[in-house]
Amino acid sequence: MxxxxxxxxxxxxxxxxxxxxILADRGHDVTIIERDERTVSDIADEWTATVIxxxxxxxxxxxxxxxxxxxxxxxxxxxxxxxxxxxxxxxELAPDIRTVARIDSAVGDAYTRFVDAxxxxxxxxxxxxxxxxxxxxxxxxxxxxxxxxxMLVRVAEGAPAAGKQLTDVxxxxxxxxVSDDDGQRIARSDTTLSPGRRYVVAVEPDVAEEVMxxxxx
Amino acid sequence: MSGSQTRSPDAELxxxxxxxxxxxxxxxxxxxxxTGLAAEIAGPAAIVVFALNGVVTAxxxxxxxxxxxxxxxxxxxxxxxxxxxxxxxxxxxGWMLWFAYMIAGALxxxxxxxxxxxxxxxxxxxxxxxxxxxxxxxxxxxxVPIAFLLAFVAVLGLVAxxxxxxxxxxxxxxxxxxxxxxILVVFVGFGFASPMFSGAEFxxxxxxxxxxxxVLPAMGLTFIAFEGYDLITTVTEEVENxxxxxxxxxxxxxxxxxxxxxxxxxxxxxxxxxxxxxDAGEAGIATAATSFMPTGLPIIQNGGAxxxxxxxxxxxxxxxxxVIASSRVAFSxxxxxxxxxxxxxxxxxxxxxxxxxxxxxxxxLGSVALPTQSAGNMSxxxxxxxxxxxxxxxxxxxxxxPNMNRPYTVPFYPAPPLIGIALNLILTAVxxxxxxxxxxxxxxxxxxxxxxxxxAYVGLNRLRTPSTGDTAAVDTEEDTNDQ
Numbered sequence: 001m002x003x004x005x006x007x008x009x010x011x012x013x014x015x016x017x018x019x020x021x022i023l024a025d026r027g028h029d030v031t032i033i034e035r036d037e038r039t040v041s042d043i044a045d046e047w048t049a050t051v052i053x054x055x056x057x058x059x060x061x062x063x064x065x066x067x068x069x070x071x072x073x074x075x076x077x078x079x080x081x082x083x084x085x086x087x088x089x090x091x092e093l094a095p096d097i098r099t100v101a102r103i104d105s106a107v108g109d110a111y112t113r114f115v116d117a118x119x120x121x122x123x124x125x126x127x128x129x130x131x132x133x134x135x136x137x138x139x140x141x142x143x144x145x146x147x148x149x150x151m152l153v154r155v156a157e158g159a160p161a162a163g164k165q166l167t168d169v170x171x172x173x174x175x176x177x178v179s180d181d182d183g184q185r186i187a188r189s190d191t192t193l194s195p196g197r198r199y200v201v202a203v204e205p206d207v208a209e210e211v212m213x214x215x216x217x
Numbered sequence: 218m219s220g221s222q223t224r225s226p227d228a229e230l231x232x233x234x235x236x237x238x239x240x241x242x243x244x245x246x247x248x249x250x251x252t253g254l255a256a257e258i259a260g261p262a263a264i265v266v267f268a269l270n271g272v273v274t275a276x277x278x279x280x281x282x283x284x285x286x287x288x289x290x291x292x293x294x295x296x297x298x299x300x301x302x303x304x305x306x307x308x309x310x311g312w313m314l315w316f317a318y319m320i321a322g323a324l325x326x327x328x329x330x331x332x333x334x335x336x337x338x339x340x341x342x343x344x345x346x347x348x349x350x351x352x353x354x355x356x357x358x359x360x361v362p363i364a365f366l367l368a369f370v371a372v373l374g375l376v377a378x379x380x381x382x383x384x385x386x387x388x389x390x391x392x393x394x395x396x397x398x399x400i401l402v403v404f405v406g407f408g409f410a411s412p413m414f415s416g417a418e419f420x421x422x423x424x425x426x427x428x429x430x431x432v433l434p435a436m437g438l439t440f441i442a443f444e445g446y447d448l449i450t451t452v453t454e455e456v457e458n459x460x461x462x463x464x465x466x467x468x469x470x471x472x473x474x475x476x477x478x479x480x481x482x483x484x485x486x487x488x489x490x491x492x493x494x495x496d497a498g499e500a501g502i503a504t505a506a507t508s509f510m511p512t513g514l515p516i517i518q519n520g521g522a523x524x525x526x527x528x529x530x531x532x533x534x535x536x537x538x539x540v541i542a543s544s545r546v547a548f549s550x551x552x553x554x555x556x557x558x559x560x561x562x563x564x565x566x567x568x569x570x571x572x573x574x575x576x577x578x579x580x581x582l583g584s585v586a587l588p589t590q591s592a593g594n595m596s597x598x599x600x601x602x603x604x605x606x607x608x609x610x611x612x613x614x615x616x617x618x619p620n621m622n623r624p625y626t627v628p629f630y631p632a633p634p635l636i637g638i639a640l641n642l643i644l645t646a647v648x649x650x651x652x653x654x655x656x657x658x659x660x661x662x663x664x665x666x667x668x669x670x671x672x673a674y675v676g677l678n679r680l681r682t683p684s685t686g687d688t689a690a691v692d693t694e695e696d697t698n699d700q
Contacts, residue, residue: 004552027552029290040622047289047459050300051622064618066300 004028006070010056010086011077012036012043015102015121019076024048031065056086062093072098080104087115137216147205150178154198159217162195169193174204175211230455232462232469234391239449239470241394244401244477246535247442249528250328252485253501254590256494259435261419263491264482266435271475273436273644274443276637277604278471279627280611282464285450286625287614289459292549293451293542294603298610299553301617305674310606311550312670314447317599318543319577321441322536323584324592326368329532331500333367336529339507339522368585371533375540376578381567393534400527401481404506407520408484411509418490437648438590440597442478445470447603448538451545460624499589503528540577547573554681556673591659594652598663601645608634608641 005028009016012034020030020043030049033056034040040053054061056075067073073090075083080103087099091114099115104122111118131139137154155162161169166177167189179200180187193199193215203211230238255263281294290296298310408414446467453459456466481502485494489505497504507521548570551561557572564571584592611634614621627633652660 024289041624044287044460044622044624045458047454050288052618052620053622054620061620064620 008065008073010075016076074100076102156216157195161214166191172207174207176202235466236469237391237394239445242445242448243474246325246532251439253498255435256491259431260491267478273640279633285463286460287623291454313599314603315546319580320596322539322581325536327589328499330364330367332528336525380574405480414487433647434651464625543577544574605641608637
């Protein structure tokens, strides 16, 4: 009904907690289930989520986290089997809930039979690492959208758009320059496309080449 | 745990700031406006009234501390109740708290007007009566339309300010509170030193006829003077290390407030006498001050003007605080789908919860037509009812979620929340009974608001049923897209 979702996260470690932080920053209500007492205390200090201390596979604990009102549950502990069990138990208690499990290996694709989505933090991390290592001038940031490409593009020396203000450059329809100054600010009409700097750009695939031409030469 | 992300509004308020926000909400309008009215009902026992109210409200303060430390939400009482209760109960809580704040706004506006007139008198800008101490009644009588107009304009001005800008809600609160407390300290200091101060004014402590029984209805009326901790918990997100600082801020602000109240009421009764205080009504403290403060000072001429200025300043800042607080409650209800969705939206140009502020303004402006006492009674009534629900929420959360992490726990549980419920219930009953006898209008309006809430709830549910189907459809669509 509302724009804020009720989200349960099982496992308040690095992945679980940072996920909770991002979700809470976007205004969602997050409840974390965490077994380790010290981690619980650390999370409480950060003031991002209500914390239930206990074992996330225990139906009683899941219920205490408010499963009947939750929109989604994400099992993000480091143990794949445990995550799957949490999602299965949650789906049993609340059939409509969206379930997300963190899985260690690519074999986990088979798990999508049981949960709504699986994720591999390691693989996501690996993709980022590869991007960084290659230091490419054009990086695809995410495959989150249907066909849109969200990219980080370095403006090349001598490219048509280099050194120009955005108002002076005629990008094809279907292009959006998102960021300014290496990701410090959102682009404005007076933003200058400095050579050597990187800009986040969203493009529709059929104009991608034209945009590359303008920015890379 | 040092994530690269930080909580959305930066945590920049320290323990002192949080304490000051709570004190700022409590000290000020409540004490300036309600002391005279409490003296009218309870006589010199007004001092007992404020002391006992401090005790009663401390139990609810404990409950607020536990909830605020364990539920990381900045919505105040409504957010906590929403966490554990079903739709209907949390709707009722929000609906009542919203009203309590709006009526409190009317109360402060009504308190602002006579104090502002008094300030003008001191400088002879308004047809001046000779003796400041004796003027209140005839002048207020003669100036009723002006006072009403002033209250109306005050609400309108602050609403407009908050509707188009978020600047007024900043952390200037600490400075405001320090100013208010300093002014009251000056008042207390001069009062005790004044030759007018006499312990004889407290004899007999309980006026003839009513006796000690009059204390209870006076407690009901002045209960609103202690509601500040709800306001602390609406800014929790901005406080550093909230799980320690919020409970502390609640207790410190409550303790400091009780001390200040007792000192101020002692001086007011001791100098002006309960009868004189009662005659002065909403301008009680200001009138007491002008009676004993030194005159002929440079610039401000009359020392009493300082206190009167304090009253004007306090009522205005308190009015500003409740304009913000009431719109925040309506805004959270809108976010949670418990009011029309437009209540939960931020205006695209002003960045403020525009609809929530406007809706609150309508009720506030309408309520300015009420007598001050009715406004105080209604606001206190709804705060009492809301606080009962908050205490129940603590008990219910302990039962249903025993494993929830609670950085602060109420000591001697379950006694404090149970005592809190019982005491608040007693005050509610006394207040309702008192209203039945003396102020059926206030009681009728209160019942009307709850009735209106019922209609709104049913209406919203009707409206929601088809749209719930829609969102479910959208959800599944997203799911298929993802895979």
